Amino acid sequence: MRLDIILRVLAKLLIPFALVFGLYVQFHGDYGPGGGFQAGVIVAAAVIFYALIYGLPAARRVVPTEVVQTLMAVGVLLYSGVGIASILLGGNYLDYFVLGADPVSGQHRGIFWVEMGVLITVASVMLKIFYVFAGRRRDAEETEE
Amino acid sequence: MATGSRSEIILEELTAVVLLTLMGAAAIGMARQRNLYGVVLLSGIYSFLMATVMVVLDAVDVAMTEAAVGAGISTVLLFGAIHLTGGTESKPIHRPWLPLLVVAATGAMLVYGTLGLPAFSDPGAPIHQHVAPRYLTEGPVKTGVPNVVTAVLASYRGFDTLGETFVVFTAGIGVIALLGRRRPRRPIDKAGEENKE
Structure with missing residues (x-):
């Protein structure tokens, strides 16, 4: 495991760019292709x-x-919360027009937070699934020994 | 891309045909391969080819998802699963002829079904007449979002996307319920030393 120095250095170089690309997406x-689902997968x-x-x-x-597990629920709660917020502001569930001073800025705000909820849930679910799979592999190896 | 000249259209169709042929070759390779590492690699290649087909069809959002989920994360997860189960597929117990017949019949019915569909990218097709023109003309004005895919996904079809997010969440919960709760089953003498990780 200590001989893979090229992989380790390359990973250190590439991971920040991958995260920034996720935020860009x-x-x-x-404006371009992308959104919460794609960005969530890239971050994960x-x-x-x-x-x-490593x-x-x-x-x-x-x-x-524990953080990943909590964030799974935070994402869907954020998305549902946008709907509740639009009800409290006098609109229908997930009606973004009431969220801002004028309809277009309300739409912007609604789409921003909804996509944020999607990002959080997708990224943490993907990561959690990976953790569970990979963690099981470690346990299986340990019991074989 | 679809509004290009005649030679561009021919080139685009040729690209699609080449990609679909390669996908067919990858699928046949997957079916014949007994080494599961090879199968997973081929399925990753298949997903990348699918993503390229989506780019040819101008569906870049779908292409990005396919490349990231299909080729990226699925491959990693399948490798993880193979590490648990072993890398070789055992010989099938049954002869393949009956399943092959069922698959061939279903495939033939699907092909027969596509004959009734409108021609590819026909502007007069029902799907382009219903709500799509409203999304395209009103979407950018009403939502202020130039990418119509995002406007439809997050705003017009906000309920659908909420449902999709809950599906992803439920999938995560299901995996945790099936695979994540393994500690109570362990022998007590081993539990102590393994808790330190």
């Missing part, structure tokens, strides 16, 4: 890449399992 989704892929090169315990130290 998220926040530029209004960056952490999975880190876990593949090992699962290292990745779990950076992004703890």
Whole structure:
């Protein structure tokens, strides 16, 4: 595991760019291709890449399992919360027009937070699934020994 | 791309045909291969080819998702699964002729069904007459979002996307319920030393 120095250095170089690309896909989704689903997968892929090169315990130290598990629910709650907020402001469920001073800025605000909820849930679910799979592999190896 | 000259259209169709042929070759390779590592690699290649087909069809949002989920994360997860189960597929117990017949019959019916569909990218097709013109003309004005895909996904079809997000969430919960809760089953003497990870 100590001989893969090229992989480790390359991972260190590439992961920041992957994360920035994820943010670009998220926040530029209004203008170009992309959005919460794609950005969530890219962010999760960056952490999975880190876990593949540096090992699962290292990745779990950076992004703890409990945080990932909580974020899974935070994403859907954020999305549903946008709907509740639009009800409280006098509109229908998920009616973004009431969220801002004028309809277009309300739409912008609604789409922003909804996509944010999608990003959080998708990224954390992908990461959690990976953690569970990879963690099981470690356990299986340990019981074989 | 679809509004290009005649030679551009021919080139585009040729690209699609080449990509679909390669996808067919990858699928046949997957069916014949007994080494599961090879199968997973081929399925990753298949997903990348699918993503390229989506780019040819001008569906870049779908292409991006396919490349990231189909080729990226699925491959990693399948490799993880193979590491648990072993890398070789066992010989099938049954002869393949009955399943092959069922698959061939279903495929033939699907092909027969497509004969009744409108021609590819026909502007008069019902799907382009219903709400699509409203999305295209009103979407950017009403939502202020130039990418119509995002406007439809997050605003017009906000309920659908909420449902999709809940589906992803439920999938995560299902995986945790099936695979994540394994600690209570362990012998007590091993539990102590393994909790330190």
